[in-house]
Amino acid sequence: MDAKFLAASEKHPIVEGHVFQYGTAGFRMKADLLDGVTFRVGLLAGLRSRKLNSTIGIMITASHNPFPDNGVKVVDPSGDMLEQEWEAFATQLVNAKSHDDLLKTYKELASKLKIDLGAPGDVIYARDTRPSGRKLVAALSDAFEATDTPYHDCGILTTPQLHYMTRCINTSGTPQAYGEPTEEGYYKKFADAFVKALKGRKVQGDLIVDCSNGVGGPKLSQFLKHVPRDKTGFKVKIVNDDVLRPELLNQESGADFVKTKQRAPPSPKPVPGARYCSFDGDADRLIYYWTDPDTGFFMLDGDRISSLAASFIADLVRSAGLDQELRIGVVQTAYANGASTNYIEKHLQLPVVCTPTGVKHLHHAAMKFDIGCYFEANGHGTVLFSIDARRAFRDTEPQSPAQKDALDTLAAVSDLVNQTVGDALSDMLLVEVILAHKKWSLKDWATTYTDLPNRLVKVEVANKDAFTTYDAERRLENPPGLQDKIDECVKKYTNGRAFARASGTENACRVYAEAATRSEADELAARVAEYVN
Template sequence: MNNLPVHQAIAVGASKHPHKGKNVFSYGTAGIRCRADILDPVLYRLGLLVVLRSRAVRATIGVVITASHNPEQDNGAKVVEPMGEMLLQTWEGYATQIANTSDEDLGQCVQSLISELNIDMALPANIFLARDTRPSSFGLAQALIDGIQALKGDYIDYGLLSTPQLHYMVRCQNTQGGYGNPTEHGYYSKLASAFTKVREQQSETDESEYTGELSVDGANGIGALKIQQMCQHLNNQLKISVYNDGTHGQLNDRCGADFVKVQQKPPHGMPTEEAGRKCVSLDGDADRIVYYFVDSDGVFHLLDGDKIATLIAGYIQELLTAANLQLNMGLVQTAYANGSSTQYATDVLKVPVACACTGVKHLHHRAQDFDVGVYFEANGHGTVLFSALATEKINSASQDERLSSDQRQAATTLKYLQDLINETVGDAISDMLVVECILHAKGWTMTDWNAAYTDLPNRQLKVKVKDRRVIQTTNAERCATTPAGLQEAIDGIVSKYNNARSFVRPSGTEDIVRIYAEADTQVAADSLAYEVATKVYHLADGVGDPPAQPSSS
């Protein structure tokens, strides 16, 4: 095939992966994601696209085949940019375009992109690819490879990797090892070494009640495999027991970070009877993480992305102050962040808070405005970004003999902490190690951490509408601009409740409007959400049954 003209090579490949044209595909923040049994022609087309992208940027590009927290019968693919970031937004449009192009028009579509983007097809193209543990992933990887080969691209198939691991390897490759060694062993070695060095900088007091024993829910996915491999590099510094490890049960079935976050209860297959037991859930591709525990009264407590973000931001702020480093630091959240976390970060931690639209790519971009930008979605997906200036100042301070030993030690801890953080994307394994370092430094139990602030009760609802586009928003999705009168109505409803707020936003994929509400009590939050949902139903052409009144009110 490699010796055929471009149009003919594309056509030969397409004949093995025919596009039946019955489905419409869309590439968004989560890549392309849908039922696995209809994805074969899409993966072939993405193989073509990433070869074009690699040549356009003259760098290695990554593709990971995964559907994250979706059920096992689903699958999808995410494209990774040269520095380990998500696909450039303009190229999301090209991905959507090529994914929906018929077999007959595919060659012309590719040629049009080559001409429009002025791509030199004589340049080399290099692709890194990996997949999660879904049964469908292996076959879809072959479709991707066929697309890559049709345009004479080179590739390395890493097999089974977590999504963050592939992001890491792409960045390593394009920094010529400056970010680390682009191998799976290199990933574990870098994180384990940094974890050990951070812990060595910390002095544990006799009063410390910290314990390094964790129960990890692997969501029956790739994270279960990779966290066990990570353990082999940690030299027993943590005692990790892995549950839902894929030997029994289906991926994300009543387990995983998304299940725990949405259901507000422990996953199946995970012992939580022991009061205060430190529990962790990863999602299906190991880029999200949430912590939780059950107290002595049997009450479940979730420490989600907001709790993780404030823990990390507060600790980094302490180190910056101790090292006397003047850097611009900020915490980036979405409108879904609990109001108590925002108030705690602003009033107690004294860390500026910025709000971005929902979607990790929006938070990542906003975090780049700071020298040190911490970002997390409430669902547990997040990381920390350090600017080149921050990296330079931290490294310099760690070696500056003019500073006191305490200042140098704080800077050194920051330097190793940066090595422990996967800056390319949210990484459940990296984030877990960061959290454990901070809890160790503070000598905190789960109860201590949870006591930092108390979440405001909240409720999320959704309303089916004729056309979600009738809802338009501004101010990072916190204010509705259409339909006329909706925001004024929401403001009036919110004013009746104490310590309350509510916002609405359209779904990105279906004709649904999502409602978020929080207030001083759960009864009030439920009632507020119901009132706002009812107003959306009437003003935004709701379909089906109107929202049901909450039983608690």
């Protein structure tokens, strides 16, 4: 095995002079640095699959990043992100100094973790539409061949589709079977749940979906072939779906563009009043918006999707008579608009938990509820339903037609929402179902609460690691004294809130501020940024 291992490793050398770290999005960087990194992630996935005797997934994508970037991340058997302890093992393998050192580290990990290298193992992988992905999946297959690890190439998929596949394979034949582990199975599952969750209602008006010129475009188009137009009324126009010119990926389009620029993509020219949404480059984030003929652009981000979903589901749970039995909660990060937190706690009367940035934190906090709704403000999120909740939807004996209706809708909604990870396609269907049930336009949805004006600024600092936080990243522990200065400053603003933290994905600090007025939010952000600088 050693000779085969070393020969394969030599084909995929690591670029020297870099320290690589498995971050919130796995390893993500310029694609030309990733060949050796990806080979080594393949080795890690093989080890993990042998350790757990399960199928592990690998996704090659750089999501909303520009086209020259790419990334690689590992998906655990349940379809969840890689367990945190293993992130360190990934970092260790990737930073091995030489091919021999890599082999040594690989064997040491296997022995430390008591992994039988003769155990079967199984890894599946997919990539988004970036051309650099082709070379990277070749690095993966070389890693599997070199270690005799069975593998399967799922081709081009969205990130949530790969998470779905991983879970389906691992739950197949068990009471928790998630679905058919094929792309076709994915479309059928969500199309079927969509029809059921609408319960005879029809979606009103057309929806224009901006796919960021990424993998979401062709996949959404495939999906729509499975949706009966007559039964659902669902009429979709897909835009920004050019995947043949890769340089267009995430250019002036997509969920990240809309959220960070707070405007609609310039192309195609926005039609006033029409209902829009945007996916990001790997279709795991979703943002809705419309351009009002009178007041201009209005965006409905992850906080809005979260509060809409939580409100709808909590009402159904009450109508189903399960509100004493099932605990519903909402999970946010510090970037959630304070008005959304206030609306969920005060108006919807639901508990809100705040976690550090990064989906894995939100996901794990959401799992502690029977129904846990989590979204980052940027539009990544989902709603998790526990086994108990799903059992209650199925087994509760309804005492009235209204109760039966609520139980059936809850069962369908729990199938409609991707249980593995945030999924733009599945979340979009959820939003469409809720709007159809409530007979709401985007404008009706927008009136539920008024966002506090806010500002997010990036501050380039000499050493971002000097900024350490506590209280779910809302307060600075270091540098000493800085938090006191921020507190003093925030006090001067009505409804003021501000925090600073080191970015996990960029070499910078981010400062977020909100306050009662636009000018106050801007001023507060600028002041805090000055302290940080």
